[in-house]
Amino acid sequence: MDVLSVLLHFIFPIKMLLRLYSFCILMVDVAWVVFNAICATFQAAYELFRPPPLKTVRLETAMVIGSGRGVGRQIAMQLADLGAIVLCIDINHQNNEDTVDHIKLRGGSAASYICDVTRREKIEELAAQIKKDVGFVSMLFYCCGIPSPRSLMTQPPQDIHKTLDLTLTSYFWLIDNFLPEMKTRDHGHIVALTSVAGLSYIKDKMPLSVAQFAVQGLAESLMEDLRINKIDNVHVTLIHIYPFIVNDEYHDVKLRIPSYFGTISPVEAASSILDSVRRNYPEASVPKHLLCLGHLLRILPRRATVLIRDLLDTGVDFA
Template sequence: MTNHEVDQDNTQQQNHPNRNFCYGTILLILDIIIINLKFWFYTFEHIYLSFYQKEEKDVRGEIVLITGTAHGIGRDTALEYASKGATIVCWDINERGNNETVKEIKAMGGKAFSYVCNVSKREDIVQVAEKVKKEVGFVSILVNNAGIMPCHPLLDHNENEIRLMYDINVLAHFWMIQEFLPEMIKQKRGHIIALSSCAGLIGLKNLVPYCGTKFAVRGVMNSFYEELRRMDLHKQIKLTTIYPYMVDTGLCKKPHFRFKSMKLVKPQEVAKTIVSAQRRGIMELSIPQHYLYLEKFINIFPRKACEVVSDFLDTGVESDL
C-alpha cells in the first residue's frame, strides 16, 4: 500500500464518526416528529372517543367470575351480566348471601354457580379456581370486586384489620390474576376488571389504609397493562379499572358531604357502569365519570391549592367507632 492510499484510508476513518453522528441526528429528528404526530393523534382520538359511545360487545355465553357477590356492587354486577346472557360464577365467603344471588339469577332465567371462597387466603383462591375451571369452564371475564372498608383514624386501626384489608383489597387481585390469566393468554382473549375507588384518586381522613389499598389497585392495573403491552398481549387481554364514589352498600356508614348533589351512588348504577365499560373496552372510568378527569386536572396545581378545593367540597366519612 502506497503512502497516498494510507493517507486516504486514515481520512475515511476520521470522517466515519461524523457520518455516524449526522445519520444518528437525522434519525433522532425523525423519531421526534413521529412521536409528536402520534402523541397528538392519540390525544385527539381520546377526546373524540370521550364523546362517542362505542358499540357494546355481546357477552352472551361468556363465563364471568365476580368476587364479593353476596351483596352490594358484586350482587348487582352479577345480575346485570346475567341479564345480558352471560354465565355467572359467584364467589363470596358469605355462602347464604351468595346462594341468594345465584337463586335470583336463576329465577330470571339466567345461569349461575355459587362457590364459597375466602379471597384473603391464597390457598382458598387456588383450590376454588381449579374447581371452577373443571366444573364450569374458561373464565373469560374476571371482576375483582371483593373489598372491606373500615372507617376510622389510622391510630385506631389494629394490625389484623390493616393486614386483612390489604389481603382482600389488594393481594387477592394478584392471586386471582395469576390463576385465570394463563388460560386467557392461551385462548387469546379475556377481560379483567378491578374495582378501585374515588378513594384511590384522593386521600381522605378516616380511610388511610383503605385509600392505600385503592391507590395500590390503580398502580397494579396501570403497571399490569404496561406489562401486557410490552408482551404484545394488550389487544387480546383487556383491562378496566373502575373508581366509584361512595356507594350505598352499607360499607360507608357515616358519609358526609356539603352538597346534596354529591349523594351516595346506588350499587345498581355502579353495576350498569361496570358492565357497560367492559363491553365498550374502556380502560378507566370513575362514577360519576367527570371525577377521574377532575382528579387529573386538579393534580397539576400546588398541594395547597388542592387543599382549598377539598375544604370547599367538604366530603368524606366520619369514624365508625
C-alpha cells in the same frame, strides 16, 4: 504521518455523517410519537361524544368476587341479564345464595362458590373447582375491598395485613390462577374495582389508601405486561368507585356539595361499570366525571391539589 492524516481526514466526516444520521432518526421517532400522541388525544376527545361500540358478554363466563352485596351483587345480576354465565364468589353463604336465586328467578345462569379470598390455598382450591366445573373463565370482576360509607366513618383503623390481603394480595393470587389461560387463548377481561382511596387519601384510613393506590399500580402493570407481550384481546379495566356516591342502605349520608356529587343506586353504579367494561375502557370511575378530577390532581402542583381536596372533601355527616 501522511498516511495517518489521510485516514483521519476520511474518518472524521464519516463520524459526523453517522451522528447526523442518528440525529435524523431520533427526530423522525420524536415526530412519529408526537403525531400519534396528538391523534390519540383527538381520538379520546371524539370518543367523549361517540363512544366505542358495546361488546357482547353473551355466553362469557364471568367470575364476580364479592357478589353477596352492593355493587358486586348488581354487577352479577346485570351480567346474567346480558347473557353471561355468572360465577358468584363470596365469603357469606346466605348473601351469595340470595344473589344466585335472584339471577335464576330472572332466567339467568349462575352458580355459587364460597371462598375466603384472603387465603391463598382457598383461592387455589376455588380455581381448581371452577376449572373442573365450567372450564375457562373469561371475565374476572373483583369487588372486594370497596368500603361502605358508614364503615369509612365509623370503623376503627384497619389491620394492615388484613387490609392488604383483602384489597391487594388476593388480586395476585387470582391473577396467577386465571390470567395465564386468558393469555393462551388471547381472550379475557380483568376488572379491578377500587374506592376513591386509590385517587386520594381518606382520613384515618392509611392502610386502605395505600392498598388501593397499589391496586391502581397493579392494573397499570397488567396493561403494560399485555401490551409488551402483544396480547391484544385480553383487556384490563380499572374502576374507581366513590363510596359516598353509591347510596345503598345508608340514606342518612350528607355531602358538602350535593349538586356536584349527588348519590346513585348500586343498580346505576353497576350499569355504569359494565358500560365502561363493555367498551374496553382502561380506566373509568363512578360517577364518570370524577375520573377527570383524578387525572387533574396528578398533574397539578402539590399545593393546588391540597386546596382542591379541601374544597371537595365530602364533609360527610350522618343525620
